[in-house]
Amino acid sequence: KISAITGELQKLNPFFIYKKTDSVLRGHVYEELHAQMNSSGKKRSVVIAANPVLKRTINDGIYYIDNIPLNDTSFASDPEFPVNSASVREIVGGHSISAGLKPDDHLPDRGIIIGDATRLNDLEKWTSRIDEDTIPAGASGFLNELLKKQVHSASRKSFYPPPFGEKALYVLGSAFHRAEDVLEKVKQSGLYLTNMPEEIYFNRDFDQTLLKIWADEIVEAINKHNKVIVSVIHTPGKEQGIAERIRKNTGSMIKMVIKQIRLNELIIEGGSTTSCILDQLKIRKLIP
8 A cells, every 4th residue: 555655646746755653653664664665766764753742752762751661651552563662673673774863873875764852853953864865754743843844945825724613522542651641631621521431442242322322422512512522541451453443433433423413623633543433434535
């Protein structure tokens, strides 16, 4: 898929194609980057997965969240891609990987480079290391800095973001470090929060009417509070394929909600969750 998409994008002569990775490098990062490099003819990729704004840093090739090694956080129990090491080289795996390099270091001409970044300024410095033979990759923080660099070199136009509508549903799909803290902060903010019922999360063969009951609760909450946050935060179960099942259950529930109420905004956090929900809603095109 990556090879085919890259080939089609190359026909548009883009200034660059950014390879967005999971922020903690889960998934098939090595294989996808090599596919993009081969398809585009690029010799190397610079991956900046750290995002210091979110206290996600990489120092000497070791990934930390809030100064805690990645394998000592909740990502160690990820049901699909458990993180067993804080070493970015070990997480990504594969050959021809350089790690522990700083923005001002000499870089190899070929291969995958996973750069260190402990401060926001480091992300900005890494943007200057991207040339026509290099694929930029990593988390959203690095992409923001690359886009800023392009915007500053282009003519600025006035931009007025459209106002959000009254009724909004927020879906938190990603795994969170210190998930309990996230839930507590949301509750303290006064926003209406509903977490997936345990009967659905921990039981593959749950009664499907439970999804309808959960959807009805959310519809009632939106009518009353306008803005509702849906989370799926539980200690991961050992059930095989639980992550995919939970995403599909969440998508089914949201489909039920949308059949009952007109939402102005659907705001989804987490790439896999977004993909699954859009698929369930049969949304095939997004216009930025």
